Amino acid sequence: MFSKLIQEFFPRDMTTETDWTQISFEEGRQTLKKWRECGVRRSEEVVEIWEHVISRSSASLGDERWAVLEQVCIAALDSARVDLAQECIDQLHAQFPKSNRVLKLKAMQFESTEHYKNALEIYDRLVEDDPNNNSYRKRRVAVLLAQGKRLDAIKAINDYLKIFLNDPEAWLQLHELFLQENDIAKAVHCLEECVLIQPLNSMYFRRLGDLRYTQGGAENIDYARRYYERALKINPTDLRSQYGILLSNNQIASTTKNAAEKKKAGLAAVEAIDELVNRYQKVSPQNNPESDGILNCLEAMKVTVGSK
Amino acid sequence: MRFSFIFPPLFQNLRFQMKYQVETQALPYSTIILHCLKYPSKGVFGLLIGNKKGDKVTITGCVPLSHESTPLAPPLELATSLVHGKFGASLVGVYFSNSTPSDTSLNVYATRLADRISNVTSSPAVLVQVMNERLVSDCEQDRLVAYEKDGESWKEAKTIFQGSNFLRGLQAVIRKKLYRELADFENHLDNPEFDFYNTNLSNKLVQVAEFRS
Numbered sequence: 001m002f003s004k005l006i007q008e009f010f011p012r013d014m015t016t017e018t019d020w021t022q023i024s025f026e027e028g029r030q031t032l033k034k035w036r037e038c039g040v041r042r043s044e045e046v047v048e049i050w051e052h053v054i055s056r057s058s059a060s061l062g063d064e065r066w067a068v069l070e071q072v073c074i075a076a077l078d079s080a081r082v083d084l085a086q087e088c089i090d091q092l093h094a095q096f097p098k099s100n101r102v103l104k105l106k107a108m109q110f111e112s113t114e115h116y117k118n119a120l121e122i123y124d125r126l127v128e129d130d131p132n133n134n135s136y137r138k139r140r141v142a143v144l145l146a147q148g149k150r151l152d153a154i155k156a157i158n159d160y161l162k163i164f165l166n167d168p169e170a171w172l173q174l175h176e177l178f179l180q181e182n183d184i185a186k187a188v189h190c191l192e193e194c195v196l197i198q199p200l201n202s203m204y205f206r207r208l209g210d211l212r213y214t215q216g217g218a219e220n221i222d223y224a225r226r227y228y229e230r231a232l233k234i235n236p237t238d239l240r241s242q243y244g245i246l247l248s249n250n251q252i253a254s255t256t257k258n259a260a261e262k263k264k265a266g267l268a269a270v271e272a273i274d275e276l277v278n279r280y281q282k283v284s285p286q287n288n289p290e291s292d293g294i295l296n297c298l299e300a301m302k303v304t305v306g307s308k
Numbered sequence: 309m310r311f312s313f314i315f316p317p318l319f320q321n322l323r324f325q326m327k328y329q330v331e332t333q334a335l336p337y338s339t340i341i342l343h344c345l346k347y348p349s350k351g352v353f354g355l356l357i358g359n360k361k362g363d364k365v366t367i368t369g370c371v372p373l374s375h376e377s378t379p380l381a382p383p384l385e386l387a388t389s390l391v392h393g394k395f396g397a398s399l400v401g402v403y404f405s406n407s408t409p410s411d412t413s414l415n416v417y418a419t420r421l422a423d424r425i426s427n428v429t430s431s432p433a434v435l436v437q438v439m440n441e442r443l444v445s446d447c448e449q450d451r452l453v454a455y456e457k458d459g460e461s462w463k464e465a466k467t468i469f470q471g472s473n474f475l476r477g478l479q480a481v482i483r484k485k486l487y488r489e490l491a492d493f494e495n496h497l498d499n500p501e502f503d504f505y506n507t508n509l510s511n512k513l514v515q516v517a518e519f520r521s
């Protein structure tokens with residue numbers, strides 16, 4: 001879900017891995033800040049940056065230190081570093097002895113050791129204490145998910161959405177749960193809510209296209225094509241939408257009985273292939289030695305699509 | 309397996325009249341494990357490359373596809389047709405892992421994809437599941453379980469595990485954090501510079517782990 005964000009933040013050569021243990025203090029600080037703000041889940045790397053770079057002179061972070069400690073604590077819990085998480089919680093607790101935010105970290109610590117009951121007790125208390133803070137309610141859903149209680153989680157998110165209707169993250173989670181339940185129609189509904197909340201996010205349109213295409217049937221494929229077109233308009237470099245346009249048009253061209261429609265869809269599919277070919281021609285064969293093979297596949301596809 | 313205590317030992321062989329024996333070579337085995345390690349909080353999917361000789365299926369390679377538990381049709385269709393175009397009948401099956409550690413159920417999205425591959429290659433596909441609870445680094449057991457289609461349902465097939473030969477190498481690979489360099493088809497769609505066949509990574513794996521093929 002965050003891949004687009006990552007791309008925005010790391011536009012340079014993404015295929016080479018950074019060695020996070022060797023970066024400078026300032027670079028480490030900036031990186032942690034970026035990840036904190038976009039909410040990307042790179043727990044192992046966060047722990048690495050903290051241990052090898054930042055922790056040596058964490059005092060020079062100033063007030064940012066507490067936010068970093070919170071971030072590192074969650075990352076440590078996520079990568080099973082119990083010792084480090086405890087260390088962070090101790091420091092935060094000493095600074096903010098009565099903080100609910102620190103209490104939440106303790107509850108998450110219970111979650112990580114599968115003491116779900118203890119965690120839920122804390123979350124219930126926190127929700128009671130601060131009903132407007134949605135993060136505690138979200139943790140309660142997370143506990144259900146960790147236990148694999150899918151139907152309970154669906155119910156809990158539905159309750160949550162009655163209060164916080166405008167939370168795309170919750171709708172996305174719900175859509176995924178419905179997909180696991182094999183209920184694509186309901187998953188579509190969740191995505192439509194996301195579109196209403198953020199009408200300029202191409203990912204939602206593309207995902208709707210994917211869902212409709214998966215559902216199948218002439219009407220849905222037509223919907224899918226339109227969603228992909230919309231997504232591509234918002235984000236013209238989106239490879240997935242481009243592929244989506246190719247797939248949906250190809251499907252229409254091979255199933256429709258209307259000759260004009262068939263021809264139009266065939267042409268659109270060929271056009272999509274041309275765009276894809278353009279894109280792949282710019283790929284460096286050093287990074288991706290298989291790009292030539294994909295190009296050949298696309299050219300072959302063009303011949304079959306064109307002959308329809 | 310759950311019912312084994314009901315049956316006297318005599319019947320045990322009868323219950324498991326398996327057609328296939330599945331052997332996963334060091335390189336695909338490691339790649340599958342690395343795919344799981346790259347996305348510890350998610351389920352993963354991928355395609356298996358190999359050959360069938362009689363009742364023995366040897367997995368010689370794999371193509372990581374996605375890191376979500378419910379992959380939708382468009383990327384799967386694309387990847388399948390690209391991989392089938394490249395490998396033809398060597399496309400033998402599907403691997404997957406569930407997102408939570410204790411969940412050992414068969415994912416319907418995986419079985420559906422396996423059925424699809426059986427259709428595409430007109431030969432029965434095998435399904436390989438990663439047992440997440442065995443992913444701990446010092447585990448000496450086979451982390452993979454294979455399934456074959458039996459009528460309408462999937463049942464466990466026999467696996468041949470020669471892990472003692474390569475687990476040490478795999479551990480070296482994990483220590484080097486090479487899983488961060490792995491790319492699946494979803495990564496490729498985010499940025500086509502990523503090679504989902506993992507050509508460069510495979511070379512590194514062979515070098516670091518000294519796998520003998």
